[in-house]
Amino acid sequence: MSSNVNPASAQPLASLDEWEDFLKDKYPEPAPAPARSKPAVGVAPDKQKEEFRVYEAEARPTVREFYRLNHTHQTHDFAVAKRREYLGLNRMSMGIWEAMEYLNQLVDDSDPDTDLSQLQHLLQTAEAMRRDSQPRWMILTGLIHDLGKILCLWGEPQWAVVGDTFATGCAFSDKNVFPQFFAANPDSQIARFQTPNGIYEPGCGLDKVVLSWGHDEYIYHVAKDYLPAEGLAMLRYHSFYPWHREGAYDQFCTPADRELMPWVLKFNTYDLYTKSHEAPDVKALKPYYEELIREFFPEKVRW
Numbered sequence: 001m002s003s004n005v006n007p008a009s010a011q012p013l014a015s016l017d018e019w020e021d022f023l024k025d026k027y028p029e030p031a032p033a034p035a036r037s038k039p040a041v042g043v044a045p046d047k048q049k050e051e052f053r054v055y056e057a058e059a060r061p062t063v064r065e066f067y068r069l070n071h072t073h074q075t076h077d078f079a080v081a082k083r084r085e086y087l088g089l090n091r092m093s094m095g096i097w098e099a100m101e102y103l104n105q106l107v108d109d110s111d112p113d114t115d116l117s118q119l120q121h122l123l124q125t126a127e128a129m130r131r132d133s134q135p136r137w138m139i140l141t142g143l144i145h146d147l148g149k150i151l152c153l154w155g156e157p158q159w160a161v162v163g164d165t166f167a168t169g170c171a172f173s174d175k176n177v178f179p180q181f182f183a184a185n186p187d188s189q190i191a192r193f194q195t196p197n198g199i200y201e202p203g204c205g206l207d208k209v210v211l212s213w214g215h216d217e218y219i220y221h222v223a224k225d226y227l228p229a230e231g232l233a234m235l236r237y238h239s240f241y242p243w244h245r246e247g248a249y250d251q252f253c254t255p256a257d258r259e260l261m262p263w264v265l266k267f268n269t270y271d272l273y274t275k276s277h278e279a280p281d282v283k284a285l286k287p288y289y290e291e292l293i294r295e296f297f298p299e300k301v302r303w
């Protein structure tokens with residue numbers, strides 16, 4: 001991986017997963033087990049802010065530049081416009097396995113930490129859940145959770161596809177990584193967006209909050225008629241680290257949102273900590289997963 005960063009580049013990451021390598025350094029311990037976790041706070045509250053800043057200081061220049069672009073350009077209007085652009089799901093009709101192969105065209109430069117293809121990451125996540133005898137809907141959720149990254153194939157820059165998501169339309173939380181980069185976001189100059197609740201009512205529900213745009217929101221909409229609420233929360237909020245690992249944005253949550261958080265944390269342990277260099281045998285696994293897909297999804301799904 002090259003350490004040179006072109007500041008004007010919208011694609012600073014050598015691999016789409018490089019930002020997650022950074023997160024794994026930041027959160028070296030797996031997400032707390034649901035039984036032990038308190039509903040609103042996903043990480044030990046005494047974890048020092050300074051400690052997080054150390055990770056930021058040591059982040060690769062590519063990751064830093066990625067977050068700078070993400071925090072600068074993800075405005076509330078941008079997120080609303082992207083929802084309008086994509087969530088009509090009028091682009092194509094494609095089966096789930098087909099979408100996995102479609103996503104797999106995405107070839108990243110090699111990254112020493114994650115030399116896995118997107119398809120392999122999906123299978124590793126699902127297989128780890130299967131080994132733990134998780135429910136079938138959850139294994140399927142693991143299998144599809146990153147399919148929203150096909151946004152990259154449609155010309156979206158990395159900063160509009162991956163990265164931890166955050167709430168737009170309200171004050172930027174310093175529970176986000178690299179909060180200093182929000183100073184360049186035009187929303188920082190809009191007074192109604194800069195109060196703790198911004199344009200939302202307290203307790204309105206996370207569903208009402210427009211998060212920064214990315215692969216989570218997109219796959220949630222693709223799957224929303226086919227999976228249970230727990231699986232849909234995993235899809236929609238798996239990159240919402242400031243919420244599920246830092247306890248930010250709790251003021252918008254309903255009791256139902258808080259009940260779903262342990263599921264998102266449970267999902268996170270598989271997503272972030274099961275990456276291994278051992279490639280799954282795609283051909284051998286395909287029949288099992290095709291049957292699982294058929295159990296929940298129609299043959300073709302709208303994208």
Ligand SMILES: [Fe+2]
Nearest residue numbers: 145146238239
């Ligand atoms: Fe993801």
Ligand SMILES: [Fe+2]
Nearest residue numbers: 121145146271
């Ligand atoms: Fe993932």
